[in-house]
Amino acid sequence: MKNHQITIIDIAHTLNLSKSTVSRALTGHPNVKVKTRERVLELAAELDYQRNQLAISLLTNRTQTIGIMVPEFLSSFFPKVIIGAQDVLAKAGYNVVICHSNESYETEIINTKLLLASRVDGILVSHTKETRNFEHFKTVDRKGIPVVFFNRIVDEMSVSKVAVDDYEGAYQAVEHLIKTGKRRIAHLSGPDSLQNSRSRLNGYRDALTNHQIPIDPALIISYDLTLDKANIYVNHLLNLPQPPDALFAINDPTAIEALKVIKSRGLRIPEDIAIVGFSDDPISALIEPGLTTVSQPVDEIGREAARLLLNQLAADDERPEPELVVLPTRLIIRGSTVTGENPTGFADQTSLPSF
Amino acid sequence: MKNHQITIIDIAHTLNLSKSTVSRALTGHPNVKVKTRERVLELAAELDYQRNQLAISLLTNRTQTIGIMVPEFLSSFFPKVIIGAQDVLAKAGYNVVICHSNESYETEIINTKLLLASRVDGILVSHTKETRNFEHFKTVDRKGIPVVFFNRIVDEMSVSKVAVDDYEGAYQAVEHLIKTGKRRIAHLSGPDSLQNSRSRLNGYRDALTNHQIPIDPALIISYDLTLDKANIYVNHLLNLPQPPDALFAINDPTAIEALKVIKSRGLRIPEDIAIVGFSDDPISALIEPGLTTVSQPVDEIGREAARLLLNQLAADDERPEPELVVLPTRLIIRGSTVTGENPTGFADQTSLPSF
DNA sequence: CATGATTTTGGGAATGTTCCCAAAAATATA
DNA sequence: TATATTTTTGGGAACATTCCCAAAATCATG
Structure with a gap:
């Protein structure tokens, strides 16, 4: 008695009908007398009847x-x-x-x-x-x-x-860095288990190769996407005898973490080191400088x-x-790679052409 | 035949058992011969049997x-x-x-x-x-x-x-603004339908009153939490004959929107106008200046x-x-209300005492 | 080797719903 | 009014599972 949910049978009993008729009335089956349907719907509303989806799913094998x-x-x-x-x-x-x-x-x-x-x-x-x-x-x-x-x-x-198109997005990001004059471009990559991580790495590689820039394995670090590790790796890169002059990060959180580290070491962005992220997280337009990033729909x-x-x-x-x-992806250029117009991301940057 | 999921009965048939016995074997009921249980579990694993939760829920009336x-x-x-x-x-x-x-x-x-x-x-x-x-x-x-x-x-x-404790959080936020010397403190409030919005408004009111600051209805705006409207209202407040020197916003997204507007008008934060938000969104520590905000657990x-x-x-x-x-809530003080140490939110600010 | 005790198994009900088929009621037709 | 037709209703089965009770099988004991 306690906690019993109203069923089709409860309604059938009080109205002296069979469960079949009640079911028909509730599901809108045509073969029900108008008067009967009204009585059923009225009582159902009054009792707050809710059909038991479990029973239906069990029967139809579709949930x-x-x-x-x-x-x-x-x-x-x-x-x-x-x-x-x-x-x-x-x-x-x-x-x-x-x-x-x-x-x-x-x-x-x-x-x-x-x-x-x-x-x-x-x-x-x-x-x-x-x-x-x-x-x-x-x-x-x-x-x-x-x-x-x-x-x-x-x-x-x-x-x-x-x-x-992770490959193309990464390619364009790196090409953009090259066109701003950067040559030692590091890549903080994701784990090898992720297909998109591999594609972005390939895009990075091919962009460098096609612009006759040798690939330096010391500048490629693959990590597990936990941000505290990103911190460590960025510091490691900056401590290299020949530190990078640009960083392409696997995603925006990683790029933002890098940005924090770089700022705290007193380096200028983008003059000393430029940063590009991936995804265009809403936060990326708000930080200072605004983060250049590959946006995805x-x-x-x-x-x-x-x-x-x-x-x-x-x-x-x-x-x-x-x-x-x-x-498709789209490169969004902000202050972390280009000085001048729109250094902060605060103004909306809808369609800046990649130059 | 097609798309038929393995059931307890399928297993029973192939092993020449009853569904009851198979059920017992699978649910770990003690009264099953060890040998039988092994045979059942083995076949179940082999066929990737998954119990149908729908049937059980229907029976037990608990999902x-x-x-x-x-x-x-x-x-x-x-x-x-x-x-x-x-x-x-x-x-x-x-x-x-x-x-x-x-x-x-x-x-x-x-x-x-x-x-x-x-x-x-x-x-x-x-x-x-x-x-x-x-x-x-x-x-x-x-x-x-x-x-x-x-x-x-x-x-x-x-x-x-x-x-x-929305009331207390708001009270402390406004009190903090008063202690930094602000007197015309605006409140961008949420809709009246929300209990927490009303509580924060009360906290704001009482903080002002207890510090002998008259409440100016022109500085209280209740809005529907859509950010484009926040933009309009902030501009409205700044255009007042006597504009506010501080703003307490119902939440961090609103505060950040306000911050954007204020910066774009060339006003200094916090000298010309200070801002406090509510919630400590991760973004609030990253923007510049860092946003003072009431954090909640x-x-x-x-x-x-x-x-x-x-x-x-x-x-x-x-x-x-x-x-x-x-x-409980906790006031997190950053650059949007206080100049000097830690004007950006980039360094972690775990327990700054409210002075 | 019976007899009783215990372990193991099988059969059926129950859960709430829909759908099919048959039965009953209402309506139309001669 | 009797019959045929249509509309409306009722009674079951089915879905996958658990649980209770009874039946069967196994085991122990004299």
């Missing part, structure tokens, strides 16, 4: 729920992606369950099983930096539940993916990933062809 | 899932709260579904129904700025599903709540809210007494 798993939650990137995806999915009648793996491989596996147990209809994933074995995602795929990767994508799985990444997932769900045939979407 | 609804997602505040809550809830064996109402009353109602339909065991809420009617939450409460409010709390409902708000919810869920008796937790 109308999508799981989104992200490795972290504190930078603005993933929340924005989630908002974009959620918007598209909600319009298609899907709910969203958000998991965060906290950059932990173990947690990622647990979350995957959880999503599987709660029978989500599909999963959007950006995997952790620790993930090198993708067996848990392959299991999901094998069960016929579509998986779409975004941002951090996986070469070895044949599923839909959304990425930005964050919201659109989420929307596109959701669309690809819906494509997989909508398809009638067994297993539709996976799609790969690569979105 | 082990908590819904968290927040009004927005882009500032760092709510993601941090969610992480805190999720940590506590996960350790207690609960899953988390995150909804964001996007500051829309309509969306909030839809989300509430959705959470009800998916039979969450409890709900953590920070309501939208539009919400003035709480009937949808009262319905949840009436159904015996515990609701806990955090950050934006509701006086008219007798449920557990977590807040910070964001992570702890989430953890505490989760704990209060677990208290409600754990209780055996009908309806345990609701609890109210008020967490």
Whole structure:
């Protein structure tokens, strides 16, 4: 008696109807007498009846729920992606369950099983930096539940993916530094396990090579994206016998950490050392100097990933062809690489041409 | 046939057992022959069996899932709260579904129904700025599903709540401005619908009154928290015949927007006009000058809210007494109110005494 | 080798809903 | 009024699982 939720049968009993009729009335089935439907709807509203989605999902084997798993939650990137995806999915009648793996491989596996147990209809994933074995995602795929990767994508799985043109973004960033006269350009790279980290490194390399600048391995540091380590590595770079005159960082938080270190050592930005980040975090336009960065269409990444997932769900045939979407990046030039006009990022910088 | 998930019955058939025995083996019931249990577990692992949580939830009427609804997602505040809550809830064996109402009353109602339909065991809420009617939450409460409010709390409902001491935080912030010699202190306040907005306004008022500074209604502007409007109101304040010499903003994004406007008009901060925010957003330590702000224990708000919810869920008796937790705030002094040492926020400022 | 005790297994109900098919009621037609 | 047709309603099965109770199998004891 206590804590009993109103069911279709409760309504049926009080109205002297069968559960079938009540069900029909509530779902809008045509074969119900108008008067009956009214009585049912009225009582349902009065009792605050809420259909039990669990029972329906059990019956139909579809939960109308999508799981989104992200490795972290504190930078603005993933929340924005989630908002974009959620918007598209909600319009298609899907709910969203958000998991965060906290950059932990173990947690990622647990979350995957959880999503599987709660029978989500599909999963959007950006995997952790620790993930090198993708067996848990392959299991999901094998069960016929579509998986779409975004941002951090996986070469070895044949599923839909959304990425930005990391290579091109990095290439343009480094080329920009070269054109401002920099020659010893360091790269604070991400872990080798991340595909986008590798692509950005390749873009960095090729930009240098194509401009006849030798690659100095001492200037390339790959790290695990924890900011305290970034601090250490930046200091290390600055202490080199031949310190760099520019730094291309894997992402904006890293670049901002570098900027703090460099300022605290009394070096001038960009004269002594220029900095470029990646992602155009909102914070990057507010700090001083404004951070030059490679912006990516964050919201659109989420929307596109959701669309690809819906494509997989909508398809009638067994297993539709996976799609790969690569979105463009755009270099945003601010005071951390160029002096003069707009040294702070405070004024909005919508479309400065890369010179 | 296609897309069929492995069930307990599939396992039972292949092993010539009954579903009961398989169920017992999988759930760790003692009355199963060791050999049998081994056979079952082996086959389950081989087939990637995942228990169907839907069926269990339907049976037990408990989903082990908590819904968290927040009004927005882009500032760092709510993601941090969610992480805190999720940590506590996960350790207690609960899953988390995150909804964001996007500051829309309509969306909030839809989300509430959705959470009800998916039979969450409890709900953590920070309501939208539009919400003035709480009937949808009262319905949840009436159904015996515990609701806990955090950050934006509701006086008219007798449920557990977590807040910070908004009054005291605001009082200290304004008192700090007065002690630095400011006299015309403006307040860019939030909408009257939010309890914390009202408390901060009261703190502001009382601080002025207790220091024999008359309250000038022209210096108090209540707005809807959309940043473009903040821009307009700050300009309005600066254009007054007697412009303010300090500004206390309802939150850090508002304060930062104000800071941008003030800097772009060539005024000096804090000499011409000092600024104080609320929340200590990570960005506030990075901008120039660093933003003086009232910090709140964001992570702890989430953890505490989760704990209060677990208290409600754990209780055996009908309806345990609701609890109210008020967490302390702390004034963080940076360059936007004080010149001299540490004018930028770049160095970490852990415990500067308020003088 | 019976008999009783214990361990192990199987069968059915229950959870809340939808859908199909049949039954009943209402309506139309002769 | 009787029959045919349509509209409306009711009764089950199905979904995957757990739990209770009974049945079967195993074991121990005299």
